Amino acid sequence: MPITHQFIRDAVIKRIQSGEWPLGSQIPAESDLATEYGCSRSTINRALQQLADEGLVVRKRKGGTRVCQAPVRQARFQIPMLREQIEHTGSTYQHRLLTREIKAAPDEICGRLGLRAADQPLYLETVHLADETPFALERRWVNTGTVPDVLNAPLDTISANEWLINTVPFSTGEVVFGAANASPSVAAALDISAGAAVFVVSRTTWLNHQSVTTLKLYYQPGYQLFSEL
Amino acid sequence: MPITHQFIRDAVIKRIQSGEWPLGSQIPAESDLATEYGCSRSTINRALQQLADEGLVVRKRKGGTRVCQAPVRQARFQIPMLREQIEHTGSTYQHRLLTREIKAAPDEICGRLGLRAADQPLYLETVHLADETPFALERRWVNTGTVPDVLNAPLDTISANEWLINTVPFSTGEVVFGAANASPSVAAALDISAGAAVFVVSRTTWLNHQSVTTLKLYYQPGYQLFSEL
């Protein structure tokens, strides 16, 4: 049975953890490891590249491969659709469209979406329910210049999020996590008391350098986002 | 110049975005794409595997490669050391060790670290300061069975986090993000008013199935965690 890149990966991690290759030290060259393990250089290369991806080693041409001194821990989060997130726990999902307006946006939103003051984006306010209980409040602005079809979408049937995912796939974006005290209006929508700490997710997406949408999600108090390191 | 896997990756994304390969549809087999682009199958394979990693396509043997119907958005977060995080903004970093005790842990902590009730883990409470202003409060339990040396570490000089990273490298772990109203004690440590919404990061790490440490970080209100999608 040939040596797999996974085997090499594990072996390298063990040799680092055992102290054989201390933090910051240089490890043997690919060709040497290939000889030692009796496999081809490609296999070593693939294993070490994966470790570099994960931030455990740093590689430089001619400089060789070094064990990362202070490995930057990375966490990968799944950002699922709220419906899947809720149905996955066995609850029933519903959403209620509270507001649907076409109007000028505040400066902050214009800046984020790259709109001129005269533009008229679509503003949506939606409550997502799990078992008829408010789960999250969504406040969203959609750039109607980029996605004009959104004005004809049946947003009371399908949530704006799902409609956009199916219509504008593979956009790029950014996410920001934070915490905030629930404002009176947020508290009312979530049926909680004002001032309660809510988890906030802000998201903005683009398609080919054109802004698509920006939104904030205010989660029910106690909500937690989980990930492995 | 040979075709690079990066070129193939970009080309595939363009063909998906253009609608040539709709959501959920099957795309040509690796060998066909290799013929079409005049490169070897390995190059196609590498490009498609990367896209599968990113969640844009799903691959199955014999089933072929399909464009992902509802791409699960993934965000990758860097979890830097607080010192780097603070110094990166140009502020000066300090930390103050408020509490250092060896004592039995509450049930919740015992469960998380896999301790027996009789075990005596190390409890540490630290404030991390940016320009002499409280930036985050850290409450940490360390499993002295796994890392007995921690009892001799100069934790007033080097923060527990840095000491552990340098001593117990490459442990596995999990992270949980959430929001909470500052309790009176948290508020006092951060010099804020009780009830303010703080961003909370909980982290637990293991080394070879042995728990190392678990901690909660309470950030100054307004703190945000940022990532690209």
Add this chain to the structure above:
DNA sequence: TAGTGGTCTAGACCACTCA
């Protein structure tokens, strides 16, 4: 059972960068 992706090999050329 046949077609697909998963992987390894052996060889090659190149770009980078350290000494």
Add this chain to the structure above:
DNA sequence: GAGTGGTCTAGACCACTAT
């Protein structure tokens, strides 16, 4: 200049699974 990683090729065998 020389050694390292980055990458592509052409070929091969195998594991899985849809039909």
